[in-house]
Amino acid sequence: xxxxxxxYRLLAERRIPVVLVNxxxxxxxxxxxxxxxxxxxEQSWRHLxxxxxxxxxxxxxxxxxxxxxxxxxxxxxxxxxxxSALRPEFVERSMFSLEGGQAAASRxxxxxxxxxVCASDPLALGAVRAARRRGLSxxxxxxxxxxxxxxxxxxxxxxxxxxxxxxEAMGRAAVELLATQIEGSDVPHSELLxxxxxxVRGSTAQAAGx
Numbered sequence: 001x002x003x004x005x006x007x008y009r010l011l012a013e014r015r016i017p018v019v020l021v022n023x024x025x026x027x028x029x030x031x032x033x034x035x036x037x038x039x040x041x042e043q044s045w046r047h048l049x050x051x052x053x054x055x056x057x058x059x060x061x062x063x064x065x066x067x068x069x070x071x072x073x074x075x076x077x078x079x080x081x082x083x084s085a086l087r088p089e090f091v092e093r094s095m096f097s098l099e100g101g102q103a104a105a106s107r108x109x110x111x112x113x114x115x116x117v118c119a120s121d122p123l124a125l126g127a128v129r130a131a132r133r134r135g136l137s138x139x140x141x142x143x144x145x146x147x148x149x150x151x152x153x154x155x156x157x158x159x160x161x162x163x164x165x166x167x168e169a170m171g172r173a174a175v176e177l178l179a180t181q182i183e184g185s186d187v188p189h190s191e192l193l194x195x196x197x198x199x200v201r202g203s204t205a206q207a208a209g210x
Contacts (some may be wrong), residue, residue, distance in 0.1 A: 001025060002064035017181035019174045022067060024191050031181075032191040033174045035165040037070035038077075043198040044117045044145040044163055045078045052207035053115035053143060057090040057108035059101055059127060060119045068093070068119050075117070094123060101126025102133075105144075109134055114142055114207050121146040121153055121162055128156075128203065139205035149199055158202030166194045 008028050011018050020032040048056050058075055060068035072091065079086040092107050094100035101123030105116055109130060118124040124146030131142040138144055138158060146153065149164035173194075177187050 001066055001069070017178055019177045019181075021170065021174050024066060029189050031177050031187050031189050033170050033177070034067075034191055034193055035170065035196050036193040037067045038074035040147060040163040040196040040198075041071045041074040041117060042078045043196065044147075045075055046082070047161075047198055047200065047204065048115035048117070048143055048145065049082055051115075051143060051204060052209075054084070054207070055090065055111075055113045056086075056115040056117065057092065057105075057111070057113035058086070058117050058119075059104045059108070059123045060091065060093050061096055062093060071117075071119055094126075096120050096122060098122045098126040098129070102130045105130035106134070109136070109142065115145075115204075116142065117145045119147055121148045121150040121160060123147075124160055124162065124203070125156060128158075128160075139203050141208060143204035143207070145204060154201065156203075161201045161204040162199055164197045164199050166196070170194050 005028060012029065018030045020030050022034045024032045024034055045056065058072065060071055076086045089111055090108060090113055092104035094104040101118060105127035108116060116127045118127055124144050127144045128138045131138050136142050146160045146162035149162045153160040153162055173192055180187050
């Protein structure tokens with residue numbers, strides 16, 4: 001959100017067909033295809049709460065990353081709806097990498113979280129590594145939820161609980177919107193939100209003592 005957007009405006013002025021994917025930015029009048037970040041976090045949060053976790057942390061991207069902003073707002077709403085609150089010290093930000101996830105999760109684990117919701121699968125794998133470096137087991141001591149359902153997440157140890165983006169459906173919609181514009185027809189300049197799906201695997205379990 002904080003990056004310069006002049007190149008987008010130049011595309012609009014030249015009437016070049018454009019479709020944004022997971023990148024809605026206020027003030028840019030382009031059609032957009034996105035996964036519903038709010039629903040994704042709500043699913044993850046409610047899953048951890050159902051397992052008895054009370055100290056849940058978030059590992060998000062940079063502060064100007066729009067999907068991360070949406071995830072944070074959703075976590076705050078969901079926690080409130082469930083009768084608690086998201087503590088500011090339970091939110092960490094990172095670049096989207098395994099190493100970044102490890103560093104951010106380490107700080108959360110120092111503050112006593114038992115469940116971690118991550119904004120990507122690499123961040124979640126970093127969180128798993130951080131727990132193990134502290135002598136903790138996943139999911140015995142710490143539960144971790146990723147986001148994307150990237151390739152090979154069934155092959156990790158443990159297999160990663162994550163939120164699946166409907167990539168095929170989103171890709172098909174983006175191409176159809178682009179092709180329609182290329183053919184000269186108008187398309188709605190709005191955001192199409194696709195429903196994510198929580199995929200429960202082996203990285204989440206009942207909270208210790210719950």
